[in-house]
Amino acid sequence: MNRKQSFHLIFDFDGTLVDSFDVALQIVQRLADEFHFRKISTDEINQLKNLTSRELIRHLNIPLYKLPWLLHHARTYMRME
16 A cells, blocks of 8 residues: 655735744844844834845844854754844
């Protein structure tokens, strides 16, 4: 008997399955300390949700040369949470 295995991959970008926004915000604040870029204030959170990645990077004053290390650390912290 041959059984086919099926796998399903679910992407949840709007937070309907898992709301990871709070964890992501905590990680960004932690990375801001480590990589010396601007922290996000609670007053600007709603405004920043509408920015593209490039706009957010510019807004937080993150130098482009730091992005590879920053993303590496962010992934590591996400796995730990």
